[in-house]
Amino acid sequence: MATGEIIRVCGCKGIRTCLRCEDGTSEKHLLQNNDPIHYEFVYDPVTQSAVLEENAVLEENGVRQSFQFPGVFLWENFVSEDEERDLVAAMDENVWRQSQSGRRKQDFGPKVNFKKQKVRAGDFTGLPAVSCCLVDRMRQTPLLDSFKPVEQCNLDYDPIRGSAIDPHLDDSWLWGEHLVTINLLSDTVLTMSLDQGREDMDTGELRVAVHLPRRSLVVLFGEARHRWKHAICRKDVHGRRVCCTFRELSDEFLPGGEQDKLGSELLDIALKFKGTPL
Ligand SMILES: O=C(O)CCC(=O)C(=O)O
Numbered sequence: 001m002a003t004g005e006i007i008r009v010c011g012c013k014g015i016r017t018c019l020r021c022e023d024g025t026s027e028k029h030l031l032q033n034n035d036p037i038h039y040e041f042v043y044d045p046v047t048q049s050a051v052l053e054e055n056a057v058l059e060e061n062g063v064r065q066s067f068q069f070p071g072v073f074l075w076e077n078f079v080s081e082d083e084e085r086d087l088v089a090a091m092d093e094n095v096w097r098q099s100q101s102g103r104r105k106q107d108f109g110p111k112v113n114f115k116k117q118k119v120r121a122g123d124f125t126g127l128p129a130v131s132c133c134l135v136d137r138m139r140q141t142p143l144l145d146s147f148k149p150v151e152q153c154n155l156d157y158d159p160i161r162g163s164a165i166d167p168h169l170d171d172s173w174l175w176g177e178h179l180v181t182i183n184l185l186s187d188t189v190l191t192m193s194l195d196q197g198r199e200d201m202d203t204g205e206l207r208v209a210v211h212l213p214r215r216s217l218v219v220l221f222g223e224a225r226h227r228w229k230h231a232i233c234r235k236d237v238h239g240r241r242v243c244c245t246f247r248e249l250s251d252e253f254l255p256g257g258e259q260d261k262l263g264s265e266l267l268d269i270a271l272k273f274k275g276t277p278l
């Protein structure tokens with residue numbers, strides 16, 4: 001080991017931290033407290049709009065009370081309580097690997113190098129057997145009727161580890177239009193954010209809280225997929241939370257695309273549902 005190299009007890013790298021590596025000697029976590037001006041909205045699934053939170057007195061800054069927020073689809077009670085218990089029990093039979101920001105993960109998907117834009121099957125053995133009926137069920141809604149997941153990533157969040165995921169956009173070179181997540185074991189909030197605000201508002205950051213009930217499924221597509229970043233804030237993890245995110249292929253890997261042969265090989269593996277985590 002090189003002199004001065006820090007031995008970390010967790011999966012964090014670079015600017016990411018969790019409660020285990022914020023030991024008081026690192027000042028990196030202070031970065032997380034520099035909270036610039038932002039405006040808080042709440043997503044209303046009935047009107048599919050973002051509504052300014054109560055008590056917010058922001059109108060004098062030219063901030064609107066609400067705006068349409070397309071690209072979020074919420075399916076409450078997607079899994080039953082019994083299914084939730086069985087799904088998590090099946091996941092816990094497999095190893096959880098340490099990941100960044102206090103998360104743990106299990107991956108079922110092809111071997112990808114996003115920087116070099118290279119993908120191959122590698123050791124991928126397919127999505128897990130327990131997901132077969134979940135995928136059949138999600139395809140019953142028109143939005144997902146042709147959804148073919150090629151990757152599943154399970155994440156485990158725990159308030160004791162300070163688990164979170166920073167605001168980010170998912171890759172769109174390999175992954176397609178719909179990001180589908182099943183939220184298990186506790187309610188949480190998916191925080192959507194737009195750094196520059198909207199043209200018809202002033203310049204502060206905008207945040208829209210999408211409340212995710214336990215056992216619900218959420219789909220991000222359109223603007224909510226490509227323009228708005230998404231995050232799970234540490235303050236919104238109240239108990240153990242496990243989620244399963246399913247991703248489909250982008251057009252480049254679908255019939256007629258430049259890499260359609262590779263795409264169909266990967267889908268053949270994925271949809272046999274015989275996978276074990278990588
Ligand atoms: O935990 C979640 O619901 C979101 C996870 C996520 O955004 C990701 O894995 O890219």
Ligand SMILES: [Fe+2]
Nearest residue numbers: 168169170230
């Ligand atoms: Fe994401």
